[in-house]
Amino acid sequence: MKIAVVGAGAVGLYYGSLLQRAGHEVRFLLRRDYDAITRSGLTVTSPRGDFHLEGVQGFRDSCDMGTVDLVLIALKAFANQHLVEMVRPLLGSATALLTVQNGLGNEELLADAFGGDRVLGGVAMIGVTRGEPGVVNHMALGSIRLGEFSGGRSVRSEQVAAMFGAAGVTCEAVADLRKIRWEKLVWNIPFNGLCALTNQTPGTLLANPATRCLVAEIMDEVIAGGNAQGLSEPISREYREEMLTSTVQHTSDYRPSMMVDRLEGRPLELEAIYRIPLRYAAQQGVPMVRVGMLNALLDLGEPVHP
Amino acid sequence: MKIAVVGAGAVGLYYGSLLQRAGHEVRFLLRRDYDAITRSGLTVTSPRGDFHLEGVQGFRDSCDMGTVDLVLIALKAFANQHLVEMVRPLLGSATALLTVQNGLGNEELLADAFGGDRVLGGVAMIGVTRGEPGVVNHMALGSIRLGEFSGGRSVRSEQVAAMFGAAGVTCEAVADLRKIRWEKLVWNIPFNGLCALTNQTPGTLLANPATRCLVAEIMDEVIAGGNAQGLSEPISREYREEMLTSTVQHTSDYRPSMMVDRLEGRPLELEAIYRIPLRYAAQQGVPMVRVGMLNALLDLGEPVHP
Numbered sequence: 001m002k003i004a005v006v007g008a009g010a011v012g013l014y015y016g017s018l019l020q021r022a023g024h025e026v027r028f029l030l031r032r033d034y035d036a037i038t039r040s041g042l043t044v045t046s047p048r049g050d051f052h053l054e055g056v057q058g059f060r061d062s063c064d065m066g067t068v069d070l071v072l073i074a075l076k077a078f079a080n081q082h083l084v085e086m087v088r089p090l091l092g093s094a095t096a097l098l099t100v101q102n103g104l105g106n107e108e109l110l111a112d113a114f115g116g117d118r119v120l121g122g123v124a125m126i127g128v129t130r131g132e133p134g135v136v137n138h139m140a141l142g143s144i145r146l147g148e149f150s151g152g153r154s155v156r157s158e159q160v161a162a163m164f165g166a167a168g169v170t171c172e173a174v175a176d177l178r179k180i181r182w183e184k185l186v187w188n189i190p191f192n193g194l195c196a197l198t199n200q201t202p203g204t205l206l207a208n209p210a211t212r213c214l215v216a217e218i219m220d221e222v223i224a225g226g227n228a229q230g231l232s233e234p235i236s237r238e239y240r241e242e243m244l245t246s247t248v249q250h251t252s253d254y255r256p257s258m259m260v261d262r263l264e265g266r267p268l269e270l271e272a273i274y275r276i277p278l279r280y281a282a283q284q285g286v287p288m289v290r291v292g293m294l295n296a297l298l299d300l301g302e303p304v305h306p
Numbered sequence: 307m308k309i310a311v312v313g314a315g316a317v318g319l320y321y322g323s324l325l326q327r328a329g330h331e332v333r334f335l336l337r338r339d340y341d342a343i344t345r346s347g348l349t350v351t352s353p354r355g356d357f358h359l360e361g362v363q364g365f366r367d368s369c370d371m372g373t374v375d376l377v378l379i380a381l382k383a384f385a386n387q388h389l390v391e392m393v394r395p396l397l398g399s400a401t402a403l404l405t406v407q408n409g410l411g412n413e414e415l416l417a418d419a420f421g422g423d424r425v426l427g428g429v430a431m432i433g434v435t436r437g438e439p440g441v442v443n444h445m446a447l448g449s450i451r452l453g454e455f456s457g458g459r460s461v462r463s464e465q466v467a468a469m470f471g472a473a474g475v476t477c478e479a480v481a482d483l484r485k486i487r488w489e490k491l492v493w494n495i496p497f498n499g500l501c502a503l504t505n506q507t508p509g510t511l512l513a514n515p516a517t518r519c520l521v522a523e524i525m526d527e528v529i530a531g532g533n534a535q536g537l538s539e540p541i542s543r544e545y546r547e548e549m550l551t552s553t554v555q556h557t558s559d560y561r562p563s564m565m566v567d568r569l570e571g572r573p574l575e576l577e578a579i580y581r582i583p584l585r586y587a588a589q590q591g592v593p594m595v596r597v598g599m600l601n602a603l604l605d606l607g608e609p610v611h612p
Contacts, residue, residue, distance in 0.1 A: 194603075197603070198607070204606070205606070208602075208606050210601065211605070214599055289595050289596065290599050292520075293523075293596050296520040297504065297520070299514065300506060300516065300517045
């Protein structure tokens with residue numbers, strides 16, 4: 001399959017490298033890592049085994065990439081104003097788009113521009129960070145769940161899931177994309193924001209009784225907000241306990257993407273991870289008070305918008 | 307009047323210096339500033355005029371101070387475990403205790419040890435910080451409202467208010483001490499905590515629309531918590547607007563005491579300013595959700611208690 005990776009940060013480089021290793025033709029749209037990767041290839045360090053890829057196809061401009069069968073989108077959502085123009089040159093008549101970006105609103109943006117039938121959304125549960133240019137450090141986890149933006153199971157979503165599976169990624173196609181988006185927010189909303197705000201890791205937040213309780217309360221708010229959206233079935237209370245346990249076991253020392261963004265002076269994905277979920281919840285009469293407070297505290301550190 | 311000042315940080319040194327300048331015999335219990343003040347006196351810088359006092363009586367141990375007519379207590383509340391033993395040697399048969407410490411629980415501590423009849427509480431609206439040893443920088447405001455711990459107006463509270471008034475401090479005796487304590491919390495709870503957490507001044511918090519809204523929401527929670535305590539009359543919504551306006555006008559660039567405490571590596575007054583008010587509000591069925599979240603976030607940075 002011909003695959004373009006748009007937004008080649010840690011997540012895009014990691015999954016793209018696995019797909020190339022599995023024999024697919026992968027083209028990466030690169031910025032920071034262009035020189036290193038086109039000269040020396042791509043190195044992945046991982047508890048599942050390090051590997052190095054030579055002959056990685058890197059591009060600076062999507063106009064040079066040609067059309068593909070699948071566009072894998074892992075762009076930071078704060079750069080979404082550029083996304084449509086980056087994707088447009090990649091589209092043939094049957095090209096599918098799979099966004100594994102954080103938060104809500106990304107599928108809607110693509111559907112508005114290119115039609116909802118092209119759009120799949122995926123939720124990656126993964127701890128991965130960039131190292132030196134040309135190096136990606138996979139820390140933990142890595143599974144993907146994905147589904148059609150228009151809802152329901154499809155042959156296409158099963159095929160994409162099978163493709164990831166053959167590349168070594170645990171991947172499941174689901175019928176209710178909105179449910180898995182909200183489930184991911186149950187982790188992202190507390191940990192991305194609290195870690196960015198306090199400059200502490202998830203494990204530290206869970207070791208302090210007061211902030212452990214706060215994390216659980218925020219998760220409850222997100223579950224209530226999600227369950228007000230008419231999901232196919234509600235997110236359960238057990239899911240919260242699984243998230244807390246899994247975090248202690250697997251991502252205790254992980255620095256969530258928003259924490260890294262703040263440490264490195266980038267904007268934060270507040271719109272996708274906080275503001276759109278807050279609006280969707282408020283529209284259904286669910287206030288998410290602590291989530292709103294966290295959004296306000298994170299907004300304080302952001303550059304002033306015009 | 308013979309007055310002992312216990313807890314000679316910025317607030318204690320400032321009011322003590324005004325009382326000494328007005329002719330009272332003031333004895334200061336000192337730690338950090340002992341050498342500087344006993345050698346060279348006490349300097350106050352203030353928009354109302356700088357002044358310098360010679361012949362300031364400083365002590366390292368309250369056992370050496372003798373008994374007094376009034377003990378003015380401005381100790382940081384996180385050091386309250388030492389307060390009773392610091393105060394005991396100062397008490398004659400009619401000695402009154404006036405605590406102008408932050409938050410709730412300070413009068414109760416003194417009343418439990420020495421009887422409620424001795425205890426007055428005062429609320430200082432003031433911006434003042436310590437400079438070099440022997441120097442206090444008064445920035446803004448400075449008024450005190452005070453009342454009997456046992457409630458009601460008293461000749462004694464009127465006399466103490468008159469004493470401050472004669473020393474140049476706008477001071478009023480009130481019948482309902484609990485009401486003025488909660489009114490002060492309407493300012494302290496949002497600004498002390500948010501400034502300490504974000505390392506931003508009140509003016510910056512009020513210039514950002516998201517955090518300005520958060521400050522107002524926290525003030526609403528505190529007003530609801532206070533008004534559930536059976537105050538003599540409720541704290542009004544207008545009081546919130548007065549606080550917001552006054553902060554912009556007078557203490558926009560002021561660093562609240564908790565922000566200074568964190569910057570200088572001291573513990574925070576979380577018990578007095580957050581935990582006791584949270585308990586009192588919860589006992590009346592008022593949850594103060596944002597206040598609880600702020601307390602948890604501040605607790606994260608504190609040393610672990612045994």
